Amino acid sequence: MSEKMVATTFQGLEQVLATELEQLGAGGIEIRKRAVAFEGDKVLLYAANMHLFTAVRILLPVASFQADSPDELYDRARDIPWENWLEIQTTFAITFAIHSEYFTHTQYAALRLKDAIVDRFRSNGGERPSVDTNNPDIPLHLHINQDQVTVSLNSSGHSLHKRGYRQTVHKAPLSEVLAAGMIRLSGWDMQVPLYDPMCGSATLPIEAALAAYRIAPGLIRNDFAFKHWKDYDPGIFKQLLLQAQSDVLLDRKLIITGSDMQSRVLAQAAENVKAAKLEDRISLFPKRFEDADPPKFPGIAIINPPYGERMKKDDMIAFYRAMGDRMKQAYKGWKVWVLTSNLEAAKFIGLKPSRKIVLFNGPLECRFLCFDIYEGSKKYQNEN
Numbered sequence: 145m146s147e148k149m150v151a152t153t154f155q156g157l158e159q160v161l162a163t164e165l166e167q168l169g170a171g172g173i174e175i176r177k178r179a180v181a182f183e184g185d186k187v188l189l190y191a192a193n194m195h196l197f198t199a200v201r202i203l204l205p206v207a208s209f210q211a212d213s214p215d216e217l218y219d220r221a222r223d224i225p226w227e228n229w230l231e232i233q234t235t236f237a238i239t240f241a242i243h244s245e246y247f248t249h250t251q252y253a254a255l256r257l258k259d260a261i262v263d264r265f266r267s268n269g270g271e272r273p274s275v276d277t278n279n280p281d282i283p284l285h286l287h288i289n290q291d292q293v294t295v296s297l298n299s300s301g302h303s304l305h306k307r308g309y310r311q312t313v314h315k316a317p318l319s320e321v322l323a324a325g326m327i328r329l330s331g332w333d334m335q336v337p338l339y340d341p342m343c344g345s346a347t348l349p350i351e352a353a354l355a356a357y358r359i360a361p362g363l364i365r366n367d368f369a370f371k372h373w374k375d376y377d378p379g380i381f382k383q384l385l386l387q388a389q390s391d392v393l394l395d396r397k398l399i400i401t402g403s404d405m406q407s408r409v410l411a412q413a414a415e416n417v418k419a420a421k422l423e424d425r426i427s428l429f430p431k432r433f434e435d436a437d438p439p440k441f442p443g444i445a446i447i448n449p450p451y452g453e454r455m456k457k458d459d460m461i462a463f464y465r466a467m468g469d470r471m472k473q474a475y476k477g478w479k480v481w482v483l484t485s486n487l488e489a490a491k492f493i494g495l496k497p498s499r500k501i502v503l504f505n506g507p508l509e510c511r512f513l514c515f516d517i518y519e520g521s522k523k524y525q526n527e528n
Contacts, residue, residue, distance in 0.1 A: 145185060148172070150296065151192060151199040152179045156503040156512075157325040161198045168195060189370065190381050193300050194362035194388055197324035197355060200303050203285055203296035212246040212291045214256045221260035221295065229297060229374060232265065235276035239298070240286040247288055257286050257295065281372040301369030308364040309350060309420035312412040318344065318448050320361070322505060323351040326512060329501055330444050330481050334398065337443030341433045343402030346413035348446050349426045353400050357425065360388040364420060399439050400425060405432040434470050442477030451485045451508065460489045468493035475517045485510045 153161045158175045165173055165182050168191055172183035184192070192202045207224045211217040230236060238257055242250040258275065265272040273282075283298040305320040327348065332338055334356040340348040354361060362368070366385070370376060404410045407430050417426050429436075438445060449467060452460040464486075471480050471493070484490050485508040499514035 146171070146183050147185070147189075148181060148183055148205060149189060149192070150176075150179050150181050150203040150205065151196060152201045152203065153198050154178065154200070154319070154322055154325065154504055156501065157198045157321070160325050160328050161196065163328075164196050164198060165192070168192060186375070186377065187380055187384070189299055190368075190384050193304065193368050193370065194384055195360045196304065197351065197361055198321055198328070199300075200305060200321055201285070201298055201300040202304075204299055205294050205296045207293075207295045209293050210291050211288075211293050214247065214249075214253055217247075217253060217288075217293060218256045218260045220293070221257050222264050224260075224264075224295065226261050226264055227268070230261070230265075230273050230282055231374075232271045232273055234281040234372065235274050235279075236261070236282040236284055237275055237277045237280035238284045238286055240288075242286070242288040244288045244290050246291055253288060254286055257284075281369070283369050297369075297373070299368065299370040299373075301367065304361070304365075306365065307354075307361045307420075308366075309416050310345065310347075311415040311419050312345070318347045318505070320347055320351055322503065323347045324355065324361075326446055326481065326483060326503070327352050327355060329512060330446055330479070330514070332444045337399035337401070337439040337441055339399075339438050339443065339445045340402040340447065341431075341436050341438070341445060342447050342449055343404050343413055343428065344409055344448070346402050346416050346426065346428065348448070349400050349402040349428075350417060350420050350422060353398075353422045353425050354420070356398055356400070357396070357422075358391050358393045360391070363388055363392075394425070398425070399427075399441070399443070401427045401429070401439060403429050403431045403433075403436045405430070434466055437474055438478065442475075443479075445475060445478055445480045446483075447480065448483045448505075451510075452489055460486060461492050464489040465492040465494065468495055471495065471515060471517055476519050478517050480515045480517055482513045482515065483510050484513070487511060 155178050162173050162175050162180045170182040170184050174181040209220045211220055238254045240254045247253040262272045283301055285296045285298045287294045307320050338352045410428055410430050413428055417423050495515045497513040498516050501512040503510050503512050
């Protein structure tokens with residue numbers, strides 16, 4: 145039976161996610177803000193959690209209605225047959241995304257939904273399921289846009305960016321979902337080298353290797369909330385798991401590498417690479433960006449440099465100027481992509497970007513800038 149579902153994502157990655165869903169066989173694809181709606185069956189729901197690189201969560205709406213007050217929300221939510229999905233011994237929790245003039249106290253709206261669920265169970269027999277905000281069996285999601293309310297089952301549980309390979313957290317980690325989206329937006333063909341010269345936790349090299357070697361991100365994690373649903377079919381999931389394992393393609397030869405100036409950070413990155421079982425597929429080396437040479441054959445470089453929150457303005461300008469100088473000197477023939485929220489400093493790279501894509505790194509609005517590095521740069525050629 146085909147049902148409507150919603151995959152959430154980062155702003156700016158909606159089209160990338162829609163393409164992934166299309167490749168997975170989803171129908172009824174509709175791009176929304178930070179989400180993509182689609183249609184499919186139980187197999188597709190399981191597969192979406194297993195295979196999608198740029199999805200944050202896969203939601204299954206169970207009720208949609210209008211409400212313009214917390215009390216009306218409570219009344220409508222209490223009519224939902226929660227016993228179809230929850231049992232007394234199961235735990236649940238509610239996350240929410242609310243944009244409404246009618247629900248100015250967002251936590252209170254979620255509380256009223258919780259009350260409705262609990263009171264329905266109490267009216268039917270006295271006992272009720274418990275709330276567990278840390279590790280619920282059945283996570284729910286409440287979405288309100290003005291007076292339009294949608295209540296969904298969260299089939300993923302924890303965010304899908306938690307692949308399971310991150311052993312240690314860098315002080316400013318790049319989300320796995322954002323990294324996967326950046327790789328796809330870069331146009332990397334999974335043949336030329338891919339290099340991250342400021343790799344931090346090695347998220348970009350790992351996500352590139354997972355995609356290139358056809359390793360489904362859910363293979364590492366293998367922990368999803370839909371496994372606690374009443375209609376969970378372990379046979380279907382086992383088949384998907386076995387198919388995902390057989391799809392892995394490790395015999396191709398690729399150059400995927402990363403470097404970082406801090407040996408301690410690079411050691412943490414190596415732990416993450418090992419946890420992803422990619423230590424034979426990704427090479428890491430300690431080097432300052434200004435001193436590091438990219439691989440011999442031109443390819444794609446993706447850089448997530450400091451944005452300047454902890455640096456003085458003059459120091460940040462000098463840093464971006466030095467970064468641009470190194471790109472001109474050492475990256476001839478390369479496409480270099482830079483993600484930054486510091487658009488003022490980015491001007492001092494000294495190159496004109498061929499593409500500018502708006503992305504969000506957490507709350508920070510960024511630009512994903514593509515620089516095509518020509519021999520001596522176009523400006524240099526024109527002057528000579």
